[in-house]
Amino acid sequence: MNNELAVIETLEELKTFVLSIESGGLGLEGVVGIGMATSNKDGRHFVAVFGENHKLLLGRWITQEVFENGKEIVQNGVQGAH
Template sequence: MTNEHDVIDNLEELERFLLSIENGGLGLKDVAGVGMATNNTDGRHFVAVFDNNQKLILARWITQDVYENGKDLVRNGSQRKH
């Protein structure tokens, strides 16, 4: 996570982030999945993008509220039409 201040702090921003991954807007290659996780060192939550080998290719910090309320959005994807 390259920018400590670039935190996703609402569900709309999380949805935009997920849609940009899904639509190829971030230029990521071999995206296989997205998940939420917790940093073992400091307990902060983040959304992670994984490749086909389950290697982390991108991550963004998220707030506690987004972690608690955005799980279905990450699990099921956006319901918006592309």
């Protein structure tokens, strides 16, 4: 993952991360989607930012709680939810 120590531990942290992707605040180019996934290597969950051809542009580990309760945030985004 891009930063082993930067685990997203709360739904608020997830919202902040998703909002930063939506607003272009991380400087990523060619973002086409965000999703949640599970590592085949060790079963840990993460949120992934994808570019074209499903290329992983950025990934952040997430807790089990965020994985279970943050799916709607990732699916629907947070833009306009304020």
